[in-house]
Amino acid sequence: MNKPGTWEEYSNRFINHLRFERGLSDETIRAYASDLRQLQEYYFSRTGNEDLTLSDISADFIRGFLASMHKRLEKTSQARKLSTLRTFFRYLDDYDLFDENPADRVASPKTKAKIPSFLDVDDVFHFLDALQKAATVAGCSWRRVRNWALFECLYSTGIRVGELVNLDEPHVAFDGGMVKVTGKGSKERVVPIGKKALVSIREYLNALNLQFPEGCAQNPALFKNARGGRLTARSVQRILQMELKKCGLWQHLSPHALRHTFATHLLNAGADLRAIQEMLGHSNLSTTQRYTHVHMNQLMKTYDKAHPRSRKRE
Structure with a gap:
């Protein structure tokens, strides 16, 4: 059973964890923060409610979030956003907020291995x-x-x-x-x-x-x-x-x-x-x-x- 908690509260804790405990680069932290913010915006576009809570997040909700951007984003970008959510929910394990990570129940988009560009x-x-x-x-x-x-x-x-x-x-x-x-x-x-x-x-x-x-x-x-x-x-x-x-x-x-x-x-x-x-x-x-x-x-x-x-x- 999920315990109450706002998305914004825990996403801010997560970003601080990435910055001060894991020491990730500013660019990487901005990418994580952007992915979390986009999910919150998706929730608002669906419900008209700005107060997203952790209990609102399910595997089906995440699938809908990824499906909403399949026409405008490459599968690699979708896969990265799913990876962000998986990392976020694993971080939340320390707070004992979820019995199961909902992002782990969502299959990653199949992507082709990208060949790096280079000059001869x-x-x-x-x-x-x-x-x-x-x-x-x-x-x-x-x-x-x-x-x-x-x-x-x-x-x-x-x-x-x-x-x-x-x-x-x-x-x-x-x-x-x-x-x-x-x-x-x-x-x-x-x-x-x-x-x-x-x-x-x-x-x-x-x-x-x-x-x-x-x-x-x-x-x-x-x-x-x-x-x-x-x-x-x-x-x-x-x-x-x-x-x-x-x-x-x-x-x-x-x-x-x-x-x-x-x-x-x-x-x-x-x-x-x-x-x-x-x-x-x-x-x-x-x-x-x-x-x-x-x-x-x-x-x-x-x-x-x-x-x-x-x-x-x-």
Whole structure:
């Protein structure tokens, strides 16, 4: 038997739990909060009543909520919302509010495995070389140098765009060729960064000091906007699309695609999957294994060449 409790009361407790106890990122917390709020809005659209209580939630109600958005949302988005509700009700187990998690009784939408988007090596070199050329023209804007450094760094390290924009200048160790990154759950890790990326960052910092001769001590952000503040992930997305078009690459790619590209190219070059997992900051190896499909043809060629039972007898 359910005990009384308002949806808003316990959803607020849940969000505080995610923020202060689990230490999830602001972006992840916003996604959880949005999913819970949408269910409350669905209840109001059905009943005209704003006072949703936990006792109003059943498996059938959740099925109706997911069905209400099947035409406007991909199945992956629906599955994520169901996952949010399952996590929320598991959290409520500590309060002994439900005999059974109603979200566990709802089947997840069947989704196709999404193949990560990525650029091939030639396209990446063409893109980064075009950025470097534009950044080394005499009298070019400091932002041209920033954009070169921005995407050299993203491809060289494979870090998330949120991690990229949260980098501060002291996080880059030029002598050691490493970058200190704060990832999901405020977990810190150190990842290698290549010489090309380090050169581009040095050039960018020199251009930045000329642009802001008084310095930007009040904001230690590595990648800055035109006002000297920290660049945002949304701005990086916009800059990437602009730069891709400038060099003739019309693929609609997100900054995350450069992370996929980083992982795919390392894997194709024979890097160990565990090492890639460490650099990407994946807590589970299964997440990293999404990239294994892209080099399957190469793997099969290696197998046919090396395996004794796959070779023809001479």
